[in-house]
Amino acid sequence: MNKRFNFQYIGYSKLNDVIAIVATDLKNGIGKDNQLLWHLPDDLKHFKKLTLNQVVIMGRNTFESIGRPLPNRINVILSKHPTAAIKDVEWYSDIDLLLKELPMKYPDKQLIVIGGSQIYKLLYPYIQEIHRTLVHYVFDADTFFPDFEKDFECLESNFHTKDEKHLYDFEFQYWKRKNKR
Numbered sequence: 001m002n003k004r005f006n007f008q009y010i011g012y013s014k015l016n017d018v019i020a021i022v023a024t025d026l027k028n029g030i031g032k033d034n035q036l037l038w039h040l041p042d043d044l045k046h047f048k049k050l051t052l053n054q055v056v057i058m059g060r061n062t063f064e065s066i067g068r069p070l071p072n073r074i075n076v077i078l079s080k081h082p083t084a085a086i087k088d089v090e091w092y093s094d095i096d097l098l099l100k101e102l103p104m105k106y107p108d109k110q111l112i113v114i115g116g117s118q119i120y121k122l123l124y125p126y127i128q129e130i131h132r133t134l135v136h137y138v139f140d141a142d143t144f145f146p147d148f149e150k151d152f153e154c155l156e157s158n159f160h161t162k163d164e165k166h167l168y169d170f171e172f173q174y175w176k177r178k179n180k181r
């Protein structure tokens with residue numbers, strides 16, 4: 001696969017842009033009690049397909065919620081208190097250093113922010129594209145994705161009706177920042 005021109009939903013992606021992948025409910029809720037709010041197997045496959053072999057950037061809470069480094073991806077964890085003992089992850093405590101170093105270290109990979117709420121907010125100004133899975137339900141969430149719709153335009157949307165494996169209707173959306181270079 002050509003890394004500059006990713007598959008299906010990604011059009012042209014400048015190498016050092018930050019891409020966000022998120023699943024939200026209808027009010028941009030993303031989690032509760034440091035867990036996801038739904039189990040949608042096809043969304044997990046979608047997430048894997050988009051992130052495989054790329055750099056995934058996450059906050060410490062999300063890393064703890066996942067419980068292990070994601071295989072076949074470069075795992076970057078943001079924390080003010082890095083835990084050196086955990087193997088196979090790269091720790092950053094300074095967002096400016098992360099944004100400076102990662103593009104130089106991994107020039108042929110996409111930088112993909114995968115959450116959670118604090119880290120989406122922190123990196124929001126740098127996010128140029130969003131792969132959002134919209135779950136058609138309102139949950140009792142305690143963490144949220146920033147209100148982004150005014151800054152981005154939705155270029156693609158694929159609707160999936162609920163079935164025996166998916167309790168909720170959902171859609172895969174691809175959004176691009178309006179003023180993208």
Ligand SMILES: NC(=O)c1ccc[n+]([C@@H]2O[C@H](COP(=O)([O-])OP(=O)(O)OC[C@H]3O[C@@H](n4cnc5c(N)ncnc54)[C@H](OP(=O)(O)O)[C@@H]3O)[C@@H](O)[C@H]2O)c1
Nearest residue numbers: 023031034035036059060061062079080115116117118119
């Ligand atoms: N639906 C989705 O797509 C999705 C995706 C991901 C996560 N989630 C959900 O989101 C929730 C977790 O989100 P969250 O906001 O609580 O946590 P988070 O963003 O995953 O992690 C927060 C942590 O990141 C570190 N951090 C924050 N700002 C920093 C900075 N400026 N510099 C360095 N480190 C910084 C801190 O770690 P230290 O405390 O160690 O300093 C902070 O506690 C969970 O419910 C999870 O399931 C949902």
